[in-house]
Amino acid sequence: MIDLGRLRALHAVAVHGSINAAAAALGYTPSAVSQQIAKLERETRTTLLERRGRGVVLTDAARSLAGTAHSVLALVEQAEIRLEQLRGAAVGRVRLGAFATACRGLLPPAVAALAAEQAELDLRVLEVDPPSAVEMVSRGELDVAVVHDWTNTPLAVDESLARHPLGEDHADVLVPAGHRLAEQSSVQPEDLVGERWICQPAGSICHDWLVRTMREARVEPIVAHEITEYQTQLEFLALGQGIALLPRLGRAALPPTVRALRLRPVPTRRLFAVWRERASRRPAIAVTVQALVRTWDKVVQTT
Template sequence: MLDLERLRALHSVATYGSVSAAADVLHVTTSAVSQQLAKLERETGQKLLERNGRGVRLTDAAELLVGHAEKILSLVEQAQADLEAHRGSVVGQLTLAAFPTAVRGLMPQALRRLRAEHPDLRVLVREEDPLHSMPLVLRGDLDMAVVQDWNNEPLPLPEGLHKGAICDDVADVALPAGHPLAGRDSVDLKELAGDPWISSVPDSICCDWLLRTLRAVDSEPRIEHMAYEFATQLALVAAGIGNAILPRLGRCDVPPDVAVVPLAEPLTRRVYAVWREEAARRPAIRAAVTALRAGVPDSAVRAA
């Protein structure tokens, strides 16, 4: 009989492209993964990996086995979810990722509630950009992710994932206190065309969205500085070297040299949780969504 953990090791090598990458994902040593694969080769009587330069490649037998392994692992997850649902208890472990402002603005309250109401549930949280976290949920490396999209640019939901809305979050523009529009009650993005901007780092959902949003009102936005944390962006705005878009969820203290001005045409992002279809019946998933919704601060609007 094929061993489940050995199939998981082979599936991880196929998914991530190397033994070392699979070991990182499985939180074991490369030696442990190699031993699992060697035992699987003995079990099947087939060569599964071949040298390919400095790495490895899967043989035809391995590719065939990986296809079955994916179905088997999915069925195992579904069985575990069904057992949890049948028992009705919120137990076990839940691995969850969220983008930075959600980690700061939602997670502390949600984790406190989960710990108080479901002490037998262990929740592991990591900070991750939605562009990276959704594939990790789809592959089974995470149980759930808290992600975002904007009213002017929805985020496609990959097939095989479910989602549940958590809240709506409004964004304002942060201007240096000496900016000519800093004293306004509201400002139109078109009035800021040609200004220098401060953005999140490249290849993040916030940076990509800001570029497309500003291009809609300006030929080519001047993104002159990039920083991942909003606190760092605000420090740069306070120095008078650019503007930034500032969502209200998880907003840190605003320096005195920064003016936060609402936009005349509001930019709103929808925050929601995503999980795999196979895990939809897990009580832990439902409990986490409930806790996240209950922890929404007054600056955001809870999902209906």
């Protein structure tokens, strides 16, 4: 009989294209994935991976087996859901993904509450950006994900996924304390002509939102520094190397060298949880989403 864990490893390699990418998606080390594949080869007496340059490619047999794996893993998930329903309790592992500021500002109290209330729940957290999180939920690599989009930049979510709104988070323009606009309480895009921006890399939701919003106001943003981590953006900003747009969720107290200004209209991002529709009957999914909703209601009062 084929071991499901090994089958899952092969399926991940087929989906992600490499052992390293599969390991990252599964939360394993590359060597652990390689060992799983090697055991599966011995188990099936079939060569599944072939060396190609510095990487590997799937053999015809591996592609055939991986093609069946998706359906098999979906059936196993349904069986586990049914058993969990019969027990009437939230049990088992829940793989929860979230973007960086949600990992910092929302998940710690939510995960702590679940750990205290649901002793049989094994919650695992992965930091991942919203588009990738949606794909991972669709593929069964995450069970629930906290994602976001901006009101004028919606996030594509497959129809096979269920979603529940958590709330709205606002963002402010941050400027150095000595900036020409530092004493203003609010600004408009037109006030920011010629400013050098510090923002996330091109292709990210926040970068694309900033560029689109400025251009809608007929202002061409000058992106001087592309930096993923918000705290690092603040370090550049505090030393006068540009301005930035930072959300309030998960934002630490600002140093005295930085000022927060409201941007008009107010930049608003929508937070929501997504999971596979077919897993909606699983009690563990329900309690996880409920904990996220409760925690958001508390967090939003302090941001």
